[in-house]
Amino acid sequence: GENVEQHPSTLSVQEGDSAVIKCTYSDSASNYFPWYKQELGKGPQLIIDIRSNVGEKKDQRIAVTLNKTAKHFSLHITETQPEDSAVYFCAPHGNKLVFGAGTILRVKS
Amino acid sequence: DAGVTQSPTHLIKTRGQQVTLRCSPKSGHDTVSWYQQALGQGPQFIFQYYEEEERQRGNFPDRFSGHQFPNYSSELNVNALLLGDSALYLCASSLLTSGRAGDTQYFGPGTRLTVL
Numbered sequence: 001g002e003n004v005e006q007h008p009s010t011l012s013v014q015e016g017d018s019a020v021i022k023c024t025y026s027d028s029a030s031n032y033f034p035w036y037k038q039e040l041g042k043g044p045q046l047i048i049d050i051r052s053n054v055g056e057k058k059d060q061r062i063a064v065t066l067n068k069t070a071k072h073f074s075l076h077i078t079e080t081q082p083e084d085s086a087v088y089f090c091a092p093h094g095n096k097l098v099f100g101a102g103t104i105l106r107v108k109s
Numbered sequence: 110d111a112g113v114t115q116s117p118t119h120l121i122k123t124r125g126q127q128v129t130l131r132c133s134p135k136s137g138h139d140t141v142s143w144y145q146q147a148l149g150q151g152p153q154f155i156f157q158y159y160e161e162e163e164r165q166r167g168n169f170p171d172r173f174s175g176h177q178f179p180n181y182s183s184e185l186n187v188n189a190l191l192l193g194d195s196a197l198y199l200c201a202s203s204l205l206t207s208g209r210a211g212d213t214q215y216f217g218p219g220t221r222l223t224v225l
Binding site: 031032034036041042043044045046049089091093095096097098099100101102 | 113142144149150151152153154157165167199201212213214215216217218219
């Protein structure tokens with residue numbers, strides 16, 4: 001079956017610093033690569049996504065980079081704020097979304 | 110624009126009972142997927158419904174079944190509940206007929222099921 005790994009599992013940064021979370025996957029058929037943010041007591045919220053024909057996509061403080069040859073994609077958050085604290089999931093999609101185990105991001109003010 | 114809604118918010122059942130969870134998709138969406146999220150883990154795909162039929166299924170036993178109605182809303186049924194079924198059950202909707210954009214799924218707030 002598909003294997004999805006996220007690193008790190010927890011990440012603590014100072015407010016204003018950058019945060020990077022990496023996701024590796026095994027299914028070579030994956031062609032859609034979203035990142036979700038989940039706050040306590042809520043469902044996952046789509047924050048950014050990228051398709052396999054694009055290498056990078058940016059939306060204000062958030063960016064995603066894709067290396068399809070190496071089968072990994074990364075979430076980059078710049079100028080982190082306390083409200084960025086949450087669990088972040090990658091979920092590469094071949095014929096279905098397969099979620100990683102999540103990364104707990106803590107932004108200290 | 111109404112997002113994905115789920116009911117109930119919380120539910121407590123005992124082992125061996127049956128449960129039904131409900132989901133209304135985002136306005137304009139035609140496809141509903143269900144996920145199980147155990148504490149501290151990522152969501153796991155249960156199945157997906159489109160045109161009132163199960164289109165795809167993950168690695169879950171037949172105790173898990175579902176239904177989609179003509180208005181695109183959906184139900185998840187779990188029979189013979191086990192303690193291990195305690196989890197957050199998430200519903201996500203998408204628009205399959207939008208082509209590649211049909212991969213994009215939007216999640217509801219979930220139903221927290223506790224099995225005692």
